[in-house]
Amino acid sequence: MAGEKAAGEKKPSKKKPAEKKPAEQKASQKEAGEKKKKIKKHHASRNPVLARGIGRYSRSAMYARKALYKRKYTAPETKIEKKKKEKPRATITKPVGGDKNGGSRVVKIRKMPRYYPTEDVPRKLLSHGKKPFCQHKRRLRASITPGTVLILLTGRHRGKRVVFLKQLATGLLLVTGPLVVNRVPLRRAHQKFVIATSTKVDISGVKIPKHLTDAYFKKKRLRKPKHQEGEIFDTEKEKYEITEQRKSDQKAVDSQILARIKKVPQLRGYLRSTFCLSNGVYPHKLVF
Amino acid sequence: VFKRFVEIGRVAFISFGPHAGKLVAIVDVIDQNRALVDGPCSGVRRQAMPFKCMQLTDFVLKFPHSARQKCVRLAWEKENINEKWAATRWAKKIEAREKKAKMTDFDRYKVMKAKKMRNRIIKHEMKKLQRMSSKKGKKPEKSEKPEKPEKAPKSEKAQKAQKAQK
Numbered sequence: 171m172a173g174e175k176a177a178g179e180k181k182p183s184k185k186k187p188a189e190k191k192p193a194e195q196k197a198s199q200k201e202a203g204e205k206k207k208k209i210k211k212h213h214a215s216r217n218p219v220l221a222r223g224i225g226r227y228s229r230s231a232m233y234a235r236k237a238l239y240k241r242k243y244t245a246p247e248t249k250i251e252k253k254k255k256e257k258p259r260a261t262i263t264k265p266v267g268g269d270k271n272g273g274s275r276v277v278k279i280r281k282m283p284r285y286y287p288t289e290d291v292p293r294k295l296l297s298h299g300k301k302p303f304c305q306h307k308r309r310l311r312a313s314i315t316p317g318t319v320l321i322l323l324t325g326r327h328r329g330k331r332v333v334f335l336k337q338l339a340t341g342l343l344l345v346t347g348p349l350v351v352n353r354v355p356l357r358r359a360h361q362k363f364v365i366a367t368s369t370k371v372d373i374s375g376v377k378i379p380k381h382l383t384d385a386y387f388k389k390k391r392l393r394k395p396k397h398q399e400g401e402i403f404d405t406e407k408e409k410y411e412i413t414e415q416r417k418s419d420q421k422a423v424d425s426q427i428l429a430r431i432k433k434v435p436q437l438r439g440y441l442r443s444t445f446c447l448s449n450g451v452y453p454h455k456l457v458f
Numbered sequence: 459v460f461k462r463f464v465e466i467g468r469v470a471f472i473s474f475g476p477h478a479g480k481l482v483a484i485v486d487v488i489d490q491n492r493a494l495v496d497g498p499c500s501g502v503r504r505q506a507m508p509f510k511c512m513q514l515t516d517f518v519l520k521f522p523h524s525a526r527q528k529c530v531r532l533a534w535e536k537e538n539i540n541e542k543w544a545a546t547r548w549a550k551k552i553e554a555r556e557k558k559a560k561m562t563d564f565d566r567y568k569v570m571k572a573k574k575m576r577n578r579i580i581k582h583e584m585k586k587l588q589r590m591s592s593k594k595g596k597k598p599e600k601s602e603k604p605e606k607p608e609k610a611p612k613s614e615k616a617q618k619a620q621k622a623q624k
Contacts, residue, residue, distance in 0.1 A: 321563070331563075369564040440567045458563050 317373035
């Protein structure tokens, strides 16, 4: 089997170089382009090793052996030529008023700094791998998959059992009651403050609108001090008002999920109930 | 006073150690503390085992002392110990304990609902009987009724418990 395969591979490969010459003219630019793009197999080192770190041939000998005299590349020139034409202006001529001043002055656009501090700003030490929050790696526990029933542990909805939808870009979990079941709306929850149960609802076909991102859920705060300190505390958002968009999004998502919940017996009642500990119940011994 | 004795052929249940939870037959007694033990149908190799980790069951097999594993296996399968063991209350209690420990949060909820429903039915019937007896004096029918409503909710609860365990 292996022998036949190898023989089979050899034949088409042999045909290709023979076909290349007549075919090159015929071949579309695609194939030629592809062949050029495909890096040809790299040759093994042409410099045999005598001892570790010492090669047989010198730098100049290697230049000749690698045929670098043939392989001189220059960057595409067109862009450089374009850029050369488009040098940014260094000076500008501005009109100047007054009788005997001459009409204009030539003014530099980028001027020298007018102030140098006595001590230079200390150079920051090189750091490695310190990324900003937006580039952090987001992790998700293996026990949390779309459709898992989670138990919220903190916040105003603590103890409530809730359906997990997806993980958002910041790593927070998008979660919904559904609202009619336990009054938990589409909301974000933190992975660490949640218990994942082993109960899963099948959410395979559910479509979650794409505009539900972190920015959608972020708390909004108005702060424009109008220099009247007595009134500032009133104008900031005291009462949170549910926008129409939130209501419509809630309906759109919940209607799909409720259908799946109704299929599982007793699941709706389960989601309505809250989690609590009582005597003799130890969380480390419970299987969730 | 003592009903179960250590004898050749006594089937014992291993309570702790690497073979915890398995059944073995005592093949021979080595000394005060140890026995030669074999469990061909329960995955225990023939070995010495201290008496302390064995708990005697009601089953006794018939084979001569130091019989080889094949004989033990024949005797075991003839008496059908595995099935008899599964039918004992002891084994059922162990199984129930295991299932309870494996219950998930959803299962606990379902069991809670089943218990609640059953208790309600029982209370309802009791209240009925109490009312009847207080109104019309003691009646002979009282003894019959409490049995029936208890059995009905028990079977419902058993079904729910089975569903939960699955």
